[in-house]
Amino acid sequence: MIFRFDIPAPKFSPPGLISRAVGFARSVTSGRASDETIAVRRRECEACPELVREADELYCGACRCPRTRWSELSRKLEFAYLRCPLGRPGFDQ
Numbered sequence: 001m002i003f004r005f006d007i008p009a010p011k012f013s014p015p016g017l018i019s020r021a022v023g024f025a026r027s028v029t030s031g032r033a034s035d036e037t038i039a040v041r042r043r044e045c046e047a048c049p050e051l052v053r054e055a056d057e058l059y060c061g062a063c064r065c066p067r068t069r070w071s072e073l074s075r076k077l078e079f080a081y082l083r084c085p086l087g088r089p090g091f092d093q
């Protein structure tokens, strides 16, 4: 007998620990993104259902980064290299 389950596929695959560590190192050493890129990213994040607001701070709820000053979006969005778990425009793929 064969069982079938109709489990919906996840919207995205959260990055693993090593992938996050490599991405973080690459981001913090990548310099500053252009003002235009930062504006596009900010617009995408503000419309994103994964956005987390904590008091005056904004975080990505999908990247699984610890919530520190490095992962707060006002700083994080300025990294020249930055990936979005959902592959939104303005981010590296």
Ligand code: SF4
Binding pocket: 044, 045, 048, 049, 050, 051, 052, 059, 060, 061, 062, 063, 083, 084, 085, 086, 087, 088
């Ligand atoms: S980085 Fe991507 S997934 Fe995270 S809040 Fe911004 S648009 Fe959403």
